[in-house]
Amino acid sequence: MGGGQAHVDGDATARVLRAAGLTITVPRRAVFQLLVGRERPVSAGEVFDLLRAGGSRLGITSVYRVLHSFAGAGIVHVFAGEEQRYRICDPWPHAHLVCERCGRVIERPVDTVRQWLAAARQDADFVANVERSDVYGVCGRCRISGQVSEARRTSTVGDAP
Amino acid sequence: MGGGQAHVDGDATARVLRAAGLTITVPRRAVFQLLVGRERPVSAGEVFDLLRAGGSRLGITSVYRVLHSFAGAGIVHVFAGEEQRYRICDPWPHAHLVCERCGRVIERPVDTVRQWLAAARQDADFVANVERSDVYGVCGRCRISGQVSEARRTSTVGDAP
DNA sequence: GTGGAGTTGACAATCGTTATCGTTAGCGCT
DNA sequence: AGCGCTAACGATAACGATTGTCAACTCCAC
Numbered sequence: 485m486g487g488g489q490a491h492v493d494g495d496a497t498a499r500v501l502r503a504a505g506l507t508i509t510v511p512r513r514a515v516f517q518l519l520v521g522r523e524r525p526v527s528a529g530e531v532f533d534l535l536r537a538g539g540s541r542l543g544i545t546s547v548y549r550v551l552h553s554f555a556g557a558g559i560v561h562v563f564a565g566e567e568q569r570y571r572i573c574d575p576w577p578h579a580h581l582v583c584e585r586c587g588r589v590i591e592r593p594v595d596t597v598r599q600w601l602a603a604a605r606q607d608a609d610f611v612a613n614v615e616r617s618d619v620y621g622v623c624g625r626c627r628i629s630g631q632v633s634e635a636r637r638t639s640t641v642g643d644a645p
Numbered sequence: 646m647g648g649g650q651a652h653v654d655g656d657a658t659a660r661v662l663r664a665a666g667l668t669i670t671v672p673r674r675a676v677f678q679l680l681v682g683r684e685r686p687v688s689a690g691e692v693f694d695l696l697r698a699g700g701s702r703l704g705i706t707s708v709y710r711v712l713h714s715f716a717g718a719g720i721v722h723v724f725a726g727e728e729q730r731y732r733i734c735d736p737w738p739h740a741h742l743v744c745e746r747c748g749r750v751i752e753r754p755v756d757t758v759r760q761w762l763a764a765a766r767q768d769a770d771f772v773a774n775v776e777r778s779d780v781y782g783v784c785g786r787c788r789i790s791g792q793v794s795e796a797r798r799t800s801t802v803g804d805a806p
Numbered sequence: 807g808t809g810g811a812g813t814t815g816a817c818a819a820t821c822g823t824t825a826t827c828g829t830t831a832g833c834g835c836t
Numbered sequence: 837a838g839c840g841c842t843a844a845c846g847a848t849a850a851c852g853a854t855t856g857t858c859a860a861c862t863c864c865a866c
Contacts, residue, residue: 507812507813507862507863507864508863508864509812509813509814509862509863510814510862511813511814512813527853528853528854529852529853541815542814542815543814543815543816544815544816544853544854545814545815545816545817545854545855545856546813546814546815548853548854548855549813549814549855550813550814553813564725564726564727565725566823566852566853567852567853567854568853568854581769581771581773583771584774584777590769590771592768592769607753608742608751608753608784608785609784609785609788610742610744610751610780610782610783610784610785611782611783611788612742612780612781612782613745613781613782613783616745616781616782617778617779617780617781617782618778618779619771619773619778619780620773620774620777620778621771621772621773621774621778622771622772622774623769623770623771624769624770624771627770627772668832668833668843668844669832669833670831670832670843670844670845671831671845672844672845673844688822689822689823690821690822702846703845703846704845704846704847705822705823705846705847706823706824706825706845706846706847706848707844707845707846709822709823709824710844710845711844711845714844727821727822727854728821728822728823729822729823807866808865808866809864809865809866810863810864810865810866811862811863811864811865812861812862812863812864813860813861813862813863814859814860814861814862815858815859815860815861816857816858816859816860817856817857817858818855818856818857819854819855819856819857820853820854820855820856821852821853821854821855822851822852822853822854823850823851823852823853824849824850824851824852825848825849825850825851826847826848826849826850827846827847827848828845828846828847829844829845829846829847830843830844830845830846831842831843831844831845832841832842832843832844833840833841833842833843834839834840834841834842835838835839835840835841836837836838836839836840
């Protein structure tokens with residue numbers, strides 16, 4: 485236990501929040517740090533449970549408020565479903581590829597999907613908003629391992645540092 | 646008031662339901678006929694309200710049950726969101742293009758989007774499930790008219806025959 | 807350190823959806 | 837056409853996720 489990369493990103497969190505135009509508060513730091521590094525989106529309830537388990541006193545109402553402020557500032561993406569799930573996302577334009585097996589999300593720059601844009605426009609006179617369109621499928625990891633897990637339904641602890 | 650094409654499709658409805666392996670009941674006929682021909686998905690609440698306005702005594706519970714049976718049989722597609730919305734869809738493999746302006750849904754055969762499949766697979770080692778991935782964007786009609794309506798949020802009466 | 811605006815926390819209310827259960831109706835069979 | 841079994845229905849209550857309210861509390865500029 486020497487030099488310590490313990491909470492080195494404490495300031496990085498502040499930097500992200502400030503850049504997003506949000507004031508820096510304890511709840512926002514807590515939620516952001518819980519979200520950072522996770523591949524799978526988590527629900528508000530999961531955020532609440534995980535924070536409580538970690539000793540936080542944050543209320544469920546505040547969890548929702550914080551997540552909304554993040555979504556409004558564009559630093560998290562909201563995934564629709566029976567319950568909404570949240571995940572930190574990059575500031576630049578990108579598409580979301582959601583694995584149906586393991587639930588993890590892959591972000592790819594919009595440039596990559598220009599072919600789809602072109603095809604849709606030509607075929608259906610439709611200009612796709614790739615950033616808003618979550619694409620479901622199977623990621624390379626799961627295709628290889630052929631696993632069966634349900635994902636997006638089971639708890640998702642143990643995916644972030 | 647002559648020959649009458651009044652309820653000519655009464656039997657067509659029955660044919661669809663039977664082909665889907667569902668028994669034919671009054672509530673299922675009513676919901677199906679309300680859904681048929683609509684470009685925009687409707688919520689369970691809207692189905693309920695519209696049917697009630699039309700004199701039906703169908704309960705909200707039954708609306709959900711009927712919609713679920715339709716979804717299970719594959720004759721409607723469920724659109725995720727704050728509230729779920731339902732729309733009749735074709736039996737063959739297809740992608741859904743959802744207009745963010747007017748809310749209408751365009752179906753395109755899967756073949757059309759093979760390019761996207763290929764691009765995603767090569768770039769992210771990801772095999773897209775095009776049938777499950779609703780793509781949001783702006784349809785040709787709205788791009789031309791440049792209208793501002795909210796859609797998917799306002800009531801959607803007056804879109805089906 | 808102080809003040810004011812923005813944020814938080816607890817509680818209650820709301821909304822969409824599902825479970826329960828007694829009643830009813832579809833439909834194969836006679 | 838009538839009978840009976842099973843599936844479907846309707847009303848009500850329950851449920852879970854999300855939002856509204858409002859007093860107490862922080863963040864941060866001064």
